[in-house]
Amino acid sequence: MEKIVKLSKTIRNNWKKSTVGACALVYGASVAKEKYEINILMRAACKEAAQYGDSLIPMERNPTVVTVILNPVANKRAAKKDFEAYCEPLLHLAGLQVDIVQTASEGNAKEIVETLKGTEAIIVAGGDGTLSETVTGLLRRNDDANRFPLGVLPLGQTNTLGNTLFPGGDGVERVKQLIEASMAIIKGDTEWKDALKIEQISEAQEETPRPIFAMCSIQWGAFRDTMARKDKYWFTGGLREYATYIFNGYKNSITWDCNGTIKYTPPCAGCSNCLQKRQEVKRTWSFFMPSTQAAVVDQTLTVNPECSKTEELCFKTSEFRIETSTKKQEVPSLNIVLGKNGYSYTQFISDGWNRLKNNAMPEFTIPARTVEILPEDPGREVTIEIDKEEFELKPVKITVLPKVVKFFCKPSLNNT
Structure with a gap:
């Protein structure tokens, strides 16, 4: 009887080890597949962004200046890492001059935007809070001639407007969302919002x-x-x-x-x-043809x-x-x-x-x-x-x- 119990325990332990090992292999394969798909996406996006930079910007003009308001602690400090991995390379390849300003505290984005000069667009790299502060700083300005267009990179934990403009998800879908948001800035299509x-x-x-x-x-x-x-x-x-x-x-x-x-x-x-x-x-x-307006x-x-x-x-x-x-x-x-x-x-x-x-x-x-x-x-x-x-x-x-x-x-x- 004692031998049977020992044999049973041995079988159960071996089964647990094999099950854990199998799960680890499945998880590893899933992660590898996700990384591969992300690499394919980024390679295609980089190629497209570079084409915009090569074909649409005349050599005789200075690069378009965009200012990125980056909240480095957004989404539990993952925002900066994701921006550098999936957004910043595309903006540079498109020939934009990217000035990155990191917020240092709550309310800092308002102060930055209220006094911002020498830019042609503002990009918000963060969540709802960073966007709200940026919009507040923008609309508090008294110079109507400097109502910059805003780009939204949904890098925060909550991205209500960002998810409306660029629907996303987790994993590969999230990277697709960030690529779409970056390419929208590069292509220059805009929409007015209340x-x-x-x-x-x-x-x-x-x-x-x-x-x-x-x-x-x-x-x-x-x-x-x-x-x-x-x-x-x-x-x-x-x-x-x-x-x-x-x-x-x-x-x-x-x-x-x-x-x-x-x-x-x-x-x-x-x-x-x-x-x-x-x-x-x-x-x-x-560097785009002027748009006609009714x-x-x-x-x-x-x-x-x-x-x-x-x-x-x-x-x-x-x-x-x-x-x-x-x-x-x-x-x-x-x-x-x-x-x-x-x-x-x-x-x-x-x-x-x-x-x-x-x-x-x-x-x-x-x-x-x-x-x-x-x-x-x-x-x-x-x-x-x-x-x-x-x-x-x-x-x-x-x-x-x-x-x-x-x-x-x-x-x-x-x-x-």
């Missing part, structure tokens, strides 16, 4: 802070607070986001009550009330009596969001999203998991041009999120700015 202007509402005697700008969303409430803690549960691996809902669905430190009043105006296609006439600036890459109707002469009509609504919810519209439409607008008021523990987990699987968030939505958020005093410090950057909750006014930032994009998305 932005959000956020102004703090202060008392008359207080000095009003300068506005900040965002490209995607403002979030406040239980779901935002929960997902902001997901990195704490790194030990759950690929189930980290699902585990976050399980561990936080009962905590009082989550903002379950978003209470206050909103005052909003309806969307408007543009009129004398909401538009200011500004100098039209044409900016194209100098005549534009001066909407500052249009009168729309509904534009300044204000509606007021009291709200109480577990989630409050304001988002730029992702759909192409004639009338620019932002969406006020009011979630459900009150969740049980199981309902919260179920709803959260459903969002992770299907990205489905069925809530009450109000389209608007401007909105004032007047929150009730929560009795404690509450955090909201503006394009993944955290701010203290205060009364603010949000205005949609139609087609105010020009981004490099795929040719199929070109609206210029």
Whole structure:
């Protein structure tokens, strides 16, 4: 009997070793295949970028200068490595003069862009936070003649706009995404995007802070607070986001009550009330043929009596969001999203998991041009999120700015 037990243990141990060895071989083969595919992609992209540099830039002109705002700590410090591996070589091969400026702290991108000179385009190498800071610095400038086109290299942990312009994934798909984003800058196709202007509402005697700008969303409430803690549960691996809902669905430190009043105006296609006439600036890459542009109707002469009509609504919810519209439409607008008021523990987990699987968030939505958020005093410090950057909750006014930032994009998305 003892011999049988020993034999059984020996067989089991040998089986474990062989299984582990087989798994290691499969994993090694998968990694080798991925590296091979990435090398093929980069070789083709480098060849294409070099052709642009050789054939489209005249010898008698200076190289086009582009400034890269690189966040070296984005995506857990992987952003710099990925930029140097997959993006920077293509920009150099295309004949661009690449000036790289690394951000040193939070808010540094705003300062860099506000004082930036001597460049023909800005490239954001980071995530949503770096992009938001760059857009804020750009739109705070008083010189309309220097509204540089922006390139987005989605190198951050969250890349909302970057993933919209250049859909990606993991592994090989992520490298494809970075190549597409880099080649869009090289090819020079552009598209205008709406932005959000956020102004703090202060008392008359207080000095009003300068506005900040965002490209995607403002979030406040239980779901935002929960997902902001997901990195704490790194030990759950690929189930980290699902585990976050399980561990936080009962905590009082989550903002379950978003209470206050909103005052909003309806969307408007543009009129004398909401538009200011500004100098039209044409900016194209100098080594491309000048683009023709259709005549534009001066909407500052249009009168729309509904534009300044204000509606007021009291709200109480577990989630409050304001988002730029992702759909192409004639009338620019932002969406006020009011979630459900009150969740049980199981309902919260179920709803959260459903969002992770299907990205489905069925809530009450109000389209608007401007909105004032007047929150009730929560009795404690509450955090909201503006394009993944955290701010203290205060009364603010949000205005949609139609087609105010020009981004490099795929040719199929070109609206210029």
